[in-house]
Structure formats: C-alpha cells, structure tokens
Amino acid sequence: MPKRKLTFPFIDNYKSPEKRKEIYDKVVDGMALRVTPTGHKSFVYRYRFGDKVRRYTIGSFPEFSLAAARDKARELHRKIKDGIDPIEERKAKKYETDHETVSDLADEYKERHLPSLRESTSDEYRRLLKKEILPVLGDIPVDKLSRRHIIKLLDKIAVERGKGVLSNRVRAVLSSMYSYGVDRAIVEANPVLAVPKRKKSENKRERVYSKDEIRALWKAFEQQAEPVQSIFKMLLLCGQRSGETRRMRWEHLDNDNVWVIPASETKAKRTHHVPLSDSAVKLIENLKILTGTTDYVFASQSNRVENQPVKWLQKAVKRIQNASKVKDFRVHDLRRTAASYMAKLGVDRTVLGKVLNHKGLAGDDQVTAIYDRHNYMDEKRQALNRWARHLQKILSEEEDQGAKITQIGSAKN
Template identity: 30%
Template sequence: MNDKQVKALIKQGEHARHAIGNGLYLRIANQNIGYWVVRYTINKKRREITIGKYPDLSLADAKFNASEIKREVSNGIDPIAEKKRNKTPEFNTVDDLAEDWLKECAKRLKHPNIPRRVYTKDIAPTIGELGIDQVNPRDIRAIINNIAESNRPTIANDCLMYCKQLFRHAIKLDLRTSNPAEAFTVSDAGGVEKSRSRALSLEELSQVFKCFRENHNQFTRENYLAVALLLCLGVRKGELVASKWEEFDFEAALWHIPQERSKTGRGISVPLAPTVIEWLKELQIRAYGSEFVFPNRRASKRFGHISPDTINAAIQKLFKQEKMPVAHFTVHDLRRTCRSLLAESGIAGHVAERCLNHKLKGVEGIYDRYDYLDERREALSVLVEQLKSYV
C-alpha cells in the first residue's frame, strides 16, 4: 500500500481497519480520519496501540515505528505498559527530587517544616537547579562548609543528614547509583556536638535584662517579654512564639498548649501567675487584634506569627555588637535556667520536670498520670516572685 491508496481509503470514509503489514493497520474513523494502529502479542496477550494520525504521521514513518515496536516486543518490552509508566512524575532537577522527598518526610515526621526549611535556605541555592546526576561530593562539601563557616554547626550536621537522605531517595527511585553525601561525617560538617550545660545565674539575668532595656531601640519590648515568659514558664520557644490568644484562659489563669504543638505529643495546661498575666495582657494590646500572641512583623512572611529564629537573632545581634555583658547563651539555655532555678528554690524534681512538660522516665512515667497542676502553679509562682525584681 502506498500514500495514494491510503488517501483514497480515507476519502471513502468507510469505517474499517486495513492491514498494512508487520502488525500495522490503518483504522478509518468517523469524519474521514485515519489512525495508525499496531497490533502485537506479548505474554500470550493480544494488544494494540495507536501511534499517530495520518497525515501527521506518514506511511513511511508509521512503518518504521511499527518495526520499532515489534523489536521492543521481541525484547519483552510492552509499549503500552511503558506509555503508562511515562505518566509518573518527571524528576529533572534536584528541586524536583526534593519536592518528592519532602512529601515523604511529611508522612513520617512530626515537624516536616524543619527539613523543608533547611533545604530551601541552605541546600537549594547551591544545587537545586542542577540535574540530579550532576551533583558531586564537592557540591556537598561546599554546602556544609558554607553553613559551618556561618557558625551554625548544628544546622551543618542536620544539612549533611538531609543531603544523605535526599540522595538515598534518588537511589531508591533509580535516579542515581551513588550518594554524593555518603562519605561525609559530622567531623566534615559541624563536628561532634557537645551537650550544653549553660544556665544563667540571677546576677547574670539581672545584667541581661538591663542590657535589653538599654538597647530597647533594637531589642523590642515584645522580644523582652518573650524572654521573660520563657524563663518564668519553662516552655519551649516553639510553643510560645506560635501561641494563639484562644489558648489562654485568664479567669482560670491557665494556658492550654494543644498537643499538636507540644514536643511530647501531649497537650498541657500551664498555670499563669498574676505577673505573667499582666505581661500577656500587655502583649494582647501590642498584638493589635491578631490571633497570635506574637504576630508577624512583616506581612510577606509565611508565618502568621514571628519566625522561630526572631528571638535568637535579636540576642545574638547583641553578642556580635559586644553589648551583652555575660558569657554567651542561647534561647534554649533559658529553659535550662528555669529548671535550675526551680531546683534552687527547693521544688521537687518530678514537679519541676512536669513544669517543663518533660515526660517522666521509667516506671514512674508509665504509671504516674497525675498532672501536678496545683503543685506546678505553686512552683511557677515561687519562680516568678524570685525573678520579677530582675525582669
């Protein structure tokens, strides 16, 4: 059959199927349209696939495509199955791979925003637009070195861990055969991290808050009250900065932290001393009707509340400017300071642990379900009375 015969058959418009040879057929459909169809048998099943429309695909090209399909079938490849496979997502760049990996993280991690933040801020700018197979160990070293040089050893270690996970995901998807991050260890990134033991004394706290007041133009009143609340309540930074006014019951003097924002996975009611309530009511005025206790100060940010790094950055800025009169400390050290001050005040260990919303260990943690609310209220009241003259 030649092109002239093909045109004649289509012009007739008779709905039919005409054999061309080697499994190729011309199928005439309604409205005088001809389609090329290839029939084949694989795994003892008869199948057919449409490969194009005439004249978009010429007779010569249709014959060539049919011979290619027959060759694939002889090698055990089913073109219909391959066509379905090609509907799966395409992974061209590291950004494509990362998006798929981060979706997996969201299924198994309680806080999937953490690897997403590290990837977006520290990994993507260097390799995000590269092809997945183009990334080499030198790229990984550049990423972790940049972070380590910015004095963020913990983030450098986390970043290395996420790079390893990311490219293991690539190997799992058969997009790479090797992991460019696998040979690196924490000694190449942020180093082995030592457990911190820093807790501030009352004298140091007095100097710290004096420094905050003297630099009120750069260390805002909201930051000042946030530090005071972290010290007097012993809560985690993430629990405080994302808190909403609907969680607070001033009449009952309680803050109900929901379980989805609690690191332990259990909600807890935090008793509020009168002085703490006064600070919160001041923050409520400063919030200007926001649902958040610490509303975002920039409308373009993705959080409705301030960034988790806002307080850290404000304190570290004072250290960099050499204005802070005490040895270096971090926001998390305030929580350790709270625990130390509770111990110094003679608060029983199990009560102090519950004040910090720690899970009790061992058998005691399994059987002791009592929440110690009254005991915690008394303990935190003692702590506030001890601290309010310094804050």
C-alpha cells in the same frame, strides 16, 4: 446541626459520642469538627456544588490544627466560587515523577512531605533548604548527587565557617529529602547515608546565667520592640521551648490561667499544660492591645497581613548580646536557667520534668497511669509561681541600689 466557635480546648477535651457527630464552626461557614464513637476527630468542609451537597475531609486532629483547617476551608470556599469542585479536583490530580534536579526533588518534598511535620520543624527545614542546600546543590541532577558533593558542602559549613552543629542539621535535612525520594521511587538510593555525621560537634551546653547576668539580660530584653521583648521574658518565666512559646495562640489559653500546648506543637508529641504565674498572665494581658485581634499572642509585626507568629529571633539575640554584654547569650539558655533556679528552690526532679515537658527528667517511663492523668498541675503551678517570685526578687535587688528595671508584667513599646 450544632454550631459553636471551635477552640482547641473544646476539641481536645470533647468526649467520644455514641454515634458520629459533626459540630459546625461559627468562624468559618461550612467547616465542622467530626467526632466518631472511636474518638477519632477530623475537620470536614460541607458545601453545595450544583445540585449536590458534598463533604471534603480536610484532615485529622491534632495533626491538622484548627487554624490550618480554617485556612483550608476558606481556600475551598474560594475554589467553589470559581466553579471548581474541590473533591473532583483532588481526584483528577495525577502524581508526577519528572524530577531532573535536586531542586525538583526539593519542590515536591516541600509540597508533599513538610506539611506533615510540626510547623517549627517544617519552617526550619525550609530555611536550611533555601539558605544552605539548594544554592550549592540545587542544579545537580537528582540521581547524580555524590558523596563528594555532600562532603564538600558539609566541610565548608563545619570547617570553613566553624559551624559543626549546623553541618549535622543540614545533613539531616538532605538525608530526609532523599529518603523521601527513595520511598517515592524518584531515586534509587540515599547517598547521604554513606556520609557519617560529624562527631563531637554538638557538645552539651550547660550555661546558666547568674543573677547579675539575668538583670543585664532583662534590661536588654526591654530595649526590644514588642512582642519580641515579651517572648524573651516569657521564655525565662515559663522555661518552655522557644518554638512552642512563639507559636502560642490566644485559643490555647483557658480560663484557669493555663496555657494548653497541643500535642502537634510539642517536641514530646503530647498535650502539655503550663500553669501561668501572675507575672506571666500580666505579660500576656499587656499584649492584647497589640496582638489580640490576631491568632497568635506573639504575632509578628513585620507582616501582620499574613497573621503569623514571630519566627526568627537571631537579630534580636545579637542586639541583646551587645546591650547586656553577655556575649554568649543564647535563647535555649533561658530554659536551662529557669530549670536550674527552680531546682535550687527545691522543686522536685519529677515535677521539674513535668514543667519542662521533658520525658526523661520527669521519669515518665516509671510513673503510673493514674499519676500521668493527674499531670502534677498543682505542683507545676507552685513551682512556676515560686520561680516567678524569685525572679522578681532578683530583678528588684538592683532596683534597691537605684537602677530602674521595669516589673515583669509591665507594658513597654
């Protein structure tokens, strides 16, 4: 049985064998990557129960991440030690449909459906269920939820609290949950479909920060504890999405200073390669002392036992707004600002789309298969290096006037 430490790049690039092959992981005993001649990849767990050797299929790659597969394998190992055969346990589980309230439906929805979504989406759905939906609708009988109940909840969010965007997102989660209920014959209909989405509440934002604002924001970033300050810096340096950046794993960084974001983690649902500038590399290297023993580059320091990435930035955003005096600062503006400055520096629209992993901007419906495989790596690296140098120049402009701004890759906190 071949054995090695499995990593995302190894799994992602592994070619289809002539016959089915299993490569066992050195990190978790018994767990293996199974690859078939058709190219299908999945994680399995091999164990002995009594006098039988059995294989439990954990899940397919990349829908099931390497870290999640390892966690599942460890869980299976604990069950076996307790005298439980995981395969027989799975067979014995019966599907239950005793749902009395909206909260009952939510419990099953969270257990059975949300794990199939991207981690960032699942986390956001759980947050909205917990904070916005269940406190108001949780005790209502699942088949008695009316349009009036829903409209009252959404109006309170949009009108009384002035959060129209949040109102539409709450509606989307509630609708998804009830559609799941319809598919499982738990409810007969989805009442949310009869409640229209609030119009003109998600106006397109065009905010791009000036050089003075960038300098003020950078100073405010450096007042935050690590790894939070480095998250904001990385967002401005690389222009990637917040969730994808916060969930960066050490195993996603290859030896060519390229950050490989798995398809399961991207909004575009395709593997994305981000060449890292020297400034970004230095920033990441400075975090190794703090988070190098965890799975995540930006591992949360508030609960290190659970080995989780930083999940929420809202409190830090408020602190940065106050410290920088940029009162309308938002996380996504950093991505837009990076993109806008790269465009001003002459980066081609298609290359910019490739950097951002943005299908429409990249014109991916028009490019040929050969250019798609090429993936514009050299052009992306040039664009990000050009922006990193320009950003350093922006920050250095105030240094010349006597103000002190730490260099992009320097460590602090």
